[in-house]
Every structure is written in structure tokens, then in C-alpha cells.
Amino acid sequence: VGARETRVRQAQARQAGVRQERKEKTRQALLDAALKLVEQQGFGSLSLRQVTREAGIVPTAFYRHFRDMDELGLALVADSFATLRRMIRAARSDVRDYRGVIDRSVEMLAQYVREQRPHFQFIVSERHSGVPVMRQAIRWELRLFVGELALDLSRFPVLDKWPADDLQVLAELIVNAMVTTAEGMLDATDDRSADEIMRTAKRQLRLIVFGINGWRPRPPLSP
Amino acid sequence: VGARETRVRQAQARQAGVRQERKEKTRQALLDAALKLVEQQGFGSLSLRQVTREAGIVPTAFYRHFRDMDELGLALVADSFATLRRMIRAARSDVRDYRGVIDRSVEMLAQYVREQRPHFQFIVSERHSGVPVMRQAIRWELRLFVGELALDLSRFPVLDKWPADDLQVLAELIVNAMVTTAEGMLDATDDRSADEIMRTAKRQLRLIVFGINGWRPRPPLSP
DNA sequence: TGTACATCAGTGAACGCGCGTTCACTGATGTAC
DNA sequence: TGTACATCAGTGAACGCGCGTTCACTGATGTAC
Numbered sequence: 001v002g003a004r005e006t007r008v009r010q011a012q013a014r015q016a017g018v019r020q021e022r023k024e025k026t027r028q029a030l031l032d033a034a035l036k037l038v039e040q041q042g043f044g045s046l047s048l049r050q051v052t053r054e055a056g057i058v059p060t061a062f063y064r065h066f067r068d069m070d071e072l073g074l075a076l077v078a079d080s081f082a083t084l085r086r087m088i089r090a091a092r093s094d095v096r097d098y099r100g101v102i103d104r105s106v107e108m109l110a111q112y113v114r115e116q117r118p119h120f121q122f123i124v125s126e127r128h129s130g131v132p133v134m135r136q137a138i139r140w141e142l143r144l145f146v147g148e149l150a151l152d153l154s155r156f157p158v159l160d161k162w163p164a165d166d167l168q169v170l171a172e173l174i175v176n177a178m179v180t181t182a183e184g185m186l187d188a189t190d191d192r193s194a195d196e197i198m199r200t201a202k203r204q205l206r207l208i209v210f211g212i213n214g215w216r217p218r219p220p221l222s223p
Numbered sequence: 224v225g226a227r228e229t230r231v232r233q234a235q236a237r238q239a240g241v242r243q244e245r246k247e248k249t250r251q252a253l254l255d256a257a258l259k260l261v262e263q264q265g266f267g268s269l270s271l272r273q274v275t276r277e278a279g280i281v282p283t284a285f286y287r288h289f290r291d292m293d294e295l296g297l298a299l300v301a302d303s304f305a306t307l308r309r310m311i312r313a314a315r316s317d318v319r320d321y322r323g324v325i326d327r328s329v330e331m332l333a334q335y336v337r338e339q340r341p342h343f344q345f346i347v348s349e350r351h352s353g354v355p356v357m358r359q360a361i362r363w364e365l366r367l368f369v370g371e372l373a374l375d376l377s378r379f380p381v382l383d384k385w386p387a388d389d390l391q392v393l394a395e396l397i398v399n400a401m402v403t404t405a406e407g408m409l410d411a412t413d414d415r416s417a418d419e420i421m422r423t424a425k426r427q428l429r430l431i432v433f434g435i436n437g438w439r440p441r442p443p444l445s446p
Numbered sequence: 447t448g449t450a451c452a453t454c455a456g457t458g459a460a461c462g463c464g465c466g467t468t469c470a471c472t473g474a475t476g477t478a479c
Numbered sequence: 480t481g482t483a484c485a486t487c488a489g490t491g492a493a494c495g496c497g498c499g500t501t502c503a504c505t506g507a508t509g510t511a512c
Contacts (some may be wrong), residue, residue: 019475023267023488042353045267047465059466068466128406129348130265139410166426173400173427183351187362203392211434223507242508246455270498282499284456291499 027065029055031079034072035118043073044130045121073134077126080119081141087112087146098156102205109178111148111184124183142179146171158212170212177204226404250280250288254302257295257426258341259402266296266345267353296357302350303342304364310335311368332401333421336408347406350444365402393435400427 033054037046048069052059066072091108095101113120127138150171155161159167181201188194260269271292275282289295314331317325326401336343350361373394376382382390404424411417 017476019486019488022475026488042265042267044265045353048467049465057488060489060491061470063467064488104376125352128350128409129352130268135410169423169426170430172423173430176399176403179394180403187358200392200395203389204396207393207396207434208431209434211430240509242453244457245508249455271500272498280455283455283458283501286500287455 008127020200023064026055026057026061029057030062030065030072031075034076035122038125039118039121040075042130043069043076043126043134070133073126073131074137076122077134077137079140080123081138083112083116083119084123084141085117088148092152095152102202105178106198106201108180108184109141109181109201110194113182116180117186120182121186124179124186127130142175146175149175170208173208177201177208245308249280249284252280253285253288253295257299257343258324260342261299262341264297264357265353266292266349266357293354297360299345300357300360300364302363303346306335306339306342307346307364307368310339311371314344317374317441325425328401328432329428332404332424333408333417336405336441340409343405344409347402347409349384355407359379367399369398372398388417395430396431400424400431409433 034043034046034051037050037054046069048062049059051069052062077205087108091105094104094108110119117189123138126134127142128135144170149168150164153167153171154162154164159170162170178201184197184201185194188197194215243351253274257266257269257274260273260277269292271285274292274295275285275372281404289298310331314328317331346361349357350365351358368393371386373390376394377385377387377389382393385393401424404420407420407424408417
């Protein structure tokens with residue numbers, strides 16, 4: 001019976017690529033462990049041994065998956081922005097008419113921050129501190145978003161005549177407001193303050209959008 | 224002759240409080256050392272021994288000045304916000320007429336970021352990562368600023384009839400834009416990109432200020 | 447003024463600990479025939 | 480199908496190192512008389 005079991009397991013192995021599949025599982029466990037720990041103490045002071053301990057493997061096995069902690073950090077950046085991009089895509093497909101765009105966008109952001117908290121926390125806390133290579137990667141990804149948003153904005157009725165770099169300024173302002181809102185949501189300790197932050201975000205974005213009405217690109221004088 | 228020198232030095236000692244004065248100097252050396260190192264690696268991964276090495280004293284002498292690294296971190300927060308408050312005060316006294324307020328504010332911010340880079344860098348990089356007690360302190364200080372700005376804004380001709388919490392929203396938006404601008408200036412690698420960031424900041428603030436014209440507090444519908 | 451004693455910022459040795467990394471290894475998975 | 484060998488994810492011991500913290504100390508500064 002033991003031999004037959006072995007045969008069956010070997011057959012499954014060939015089918016699924018058991019070894020590779022298990023390796024992938026461990027890799028993911030390392031990433032999850034790091035993401036969990038980074039929320040409490042920041043990536044810069046995270047040790048390789050802490051991560052492997054949390055992931056349930058021996059320290060030396062780490063090197064089967066990443067050259068060092070920096071490489072793991074970059075993988076976390078990639079994963080986190082994949083989450084963020086999924087959110088943006090969902091938000092974009094949600095925009096059928098423009099009425100209520102602001103409210104729906106802010107609510108979607110809040111929902112994603114709640115559901116994918118570790119990824120957002122990671123981006124926010126590593127954006128300005130510690131490992132240079134990660135800061136650079138994050139800055140680059142955020143710039144991509146601003147560019148994409150500028151493109152989206154150019155399809156809005158009021159904005160389709162604006163020069164590209166004015167749209168860029170507007171897009172940057174909106175992305176900043178959204179980032180700040182996400183930061184606030186992450187710091188919010190209870191539902192009341194989370195609601196307060198959402199309300200503030202909506203009002204801020206409305207103020208920006210109303211600003212468009214009064215805005216002439218490149219005004220000759222400051223107010 | 225040696226005795227006479229000693230007498231003279233003792234006289235000076237009584238006058239100046241030499242011991243206390245030297246202690247203060249060492250304390251400042253520790254703060255400066257930490258501020259310098261934190262820019263490269265973040266506060267969370269900064270060791271007590273690194274700081275004392277940089278300051279030129281033996282590790283154990285550290286305890287004559289701070290209980291632990293957290294206490295030193297809080298002192299850095301206090302110092303950095305003292306710098307920031309000095310800047311705000313200067314900016315406020317600079318506002319005699321409202322024409323060109325935006326340009327002058329942005330330029331003053333840029334100048335201070337250049338001159339007091341370590342303090343700004345410290346606030347920005349510790350705002351969202353690592354030591355909770357420092358994050359909390361920084362959040363508190365920033366909230367104070369928003370409140371003060373809201374008060375300042377209430378003296379502007381267009382805004383003096385606004386309800387307090389709408390001014391709060393506006394002040395928050397402006398502070399966010401300024402913080403983001405400071406963050407950008409810190410990341411800017413050359414004068415060209417620094418100029419670009421300043422130009423963008425001015426245009427963003429103009430857009431916000433123009434927004435005031437189109438803004439009715441608490442609009443019944445989203446746009 | 448001179449003397450005798452107190453204070454205390456900074457020293458230097460020592461400690462136990464967690465760290466990153468090396469190395470030879472084990473045994474399940476994969477491959478060739 | 481069964482067998483013999485190769486691969487390689489994960490193991491466990493060992494290393495040298497920098498860490499935070501303790502302790503008894505030194506000697507310049509400060510104080511009392």
C-alpha cells in the first residue's frame with residue numbers, strides 16, 4: 001500500500017510540479033511575514049532572521065529565494081503596486097458617468113486601504129525613509145500614476161482643451177490628496193476618524209475640481 | 224605660572240558654568256550626529272553606538288544625556304519643529320499684502336528646506352515609519368499648524384465669512400501641498416528639478432486658491 | 447586666598463545576545479533509461 | 480513499471496561582529512570653609 005501511495009504522489013508531483021509549487025508557497029510566506037513585520041517596525045530595522053522566523057523556516061533557507069533583504073524589499077514594492085494598480089483599474093472601469101466620481105473614488109480608496117492595509121502601509125512608510133533603491137522604485141511608480149491620471153482627465157468634458165502640462169499639475173494635486181487621504185486612513189484608530197477623513201477628502205477634491213472653473217492655464221498674475 | 228593659569232580658568236569656570244556648558248555642547252553633538260546619520264539610514268535602524276561614535280564620545284556617556292534612543296528621537300522632533308515654526312513665523316510676518324503670497328510662501332519654503340535640510344528630512348522620513356511615539360508627536364505638531372493656518376486664513380478678505388471647519392479643510396489642503404512640495408525638494412537631485420517642483424507647487428496653490436471662487440461651503444451635490 | 451571634599455561628564459572593560467553569512471548535510475522531488 | 484542517479488529546498492552547526500547596557504573608575508569642575 002505504501003508503494004502505491006508513493007506512486008500516486010509521484011504522479012501528482014509530475015502533474016503539479018510539487019517542488020516548484022512548494023517553493024513558491026515559501027517565497028510568499030517570506031513576503032507575507034516581512035509585510036506583517038514591516039508594519040510594526042519599518043523595513044530598515046527588519047532583520048533577515050526575524051522574517052524567516054515569522055515565515056517558519058530556517059534563516060539559511062532565505063537565500064534560496066532572495067539574494068538579500070533589499071531584493072525582498074523590491075519584491076514587496078512590486079506586489080504593493082500591483083495591488084494599487086488593480087484598484088486604479090477598478091476605479092477607472094467604474095467611471096461611466098462623471099456625476100459622483102469624487103465620492104465613489106474616495107469610497108473605493110477607503111475600501112481598498114481597509115482590505116489591503118499591509119500593502120498600503122508598506123508604500124506609505126517606505127516612500128520617504130530608509131533604503132534608497134526602494135524609495136526610488138516607489139517614486140517611479142507614483143509618477144506613472146500621475147501620468148495615467150492626466151491622460152484620464154484629458155477625456156473629461158471641461159478639460160479636453162487643456163495643455164498637457166496643466167493636466168499634469170492637476171493630476172499631481174489629485175494624486176497627492178489621495179495619497180494623503182490613504183495616509184490618514186492608515187493612521188485612523190477608529191471608524192469615526194476614518195469617516196471624518198473621507199468627508200474631508202471629498203470636500204478637498206470638490207474644492208480642487210471647483211478650482212478648475214476659476215482656473216485659466218498659466219495665469220499672468222498671482223492672486 | 225601653572226597655578227596662576229589654573230586660578231584664571233577656575234574664575235572663568237564660575238562665571239560661565241563650564242561644566243554645564245560643556246555638557247550642553249556634547250548633547251548638541253549627539254543630536255547633530257543623529258540628525259546626520261538619520262538622513263542616510265532612517266532613525267529606526269540607527270544604533271546608539273553609531274551616534275556616539277559620530278559625536279566623538281564613548282557609548283556609555285550617552286546615558287548622561289538621554290535615557291535611550293527614543294528620548295533622543297523626541298528631542299529631534301522638538302528641534303525640527305522649532306525650525307519649522309521659525310519658518311512659519313517668518314512667513315507670517317512677511318505677509319503684509321496678499322498679492323504674491325503664494326509665490327513668496329513657496330520660495331520661502333524652498334529656501335528653508337535648503338538651509339535646514341536635515342530637520343525637514345527628519346520630519347518627512349519619520350512621519351510614517353518606525354517609532355510610534357515619534358509618529359504621534361509629528362502628527363500632533365502638523366495638526367497644530369493646520370489649525371494656525373486656518374486662523375490666518377480667516378483674516379483673508381474672501382474667507383472671513385466661512386465657517387470654521389471649511390477653513391480647516393482648506394488649510395489642510397494647503398498644508399498637504401506644502402508638505403508634498405517639501406518632500407519633493409528633498410528628493411530633488413539638481414536645481415532644475417527643484418525649480419520644476421517650485422513651479423508646480425505655485426500652480427497647484429493657485430488652482431486651490433482659484434477654487435475658492437467657485438466654492439460654496441457644503442455643496443449639496445458632487446460635481 | 448588656600449584647602450579639603452563633593453559632584454558628575456566622560457572612560458574603558460566586560461557581558462550576553464541577535465545578527466548575516468558559510469558550509470556540509472538530508473531527504474523528498476524530478477529525470478533518464 | 481522499476482531502478483539508479485541528479486537536483487535542490489530546507490536543515491543545523493558554527494563563525495565573527497556590532498549591539499545595548501552594567502559597572503567601577505578618573506579627573507576636571509564646583510562648593511564650603
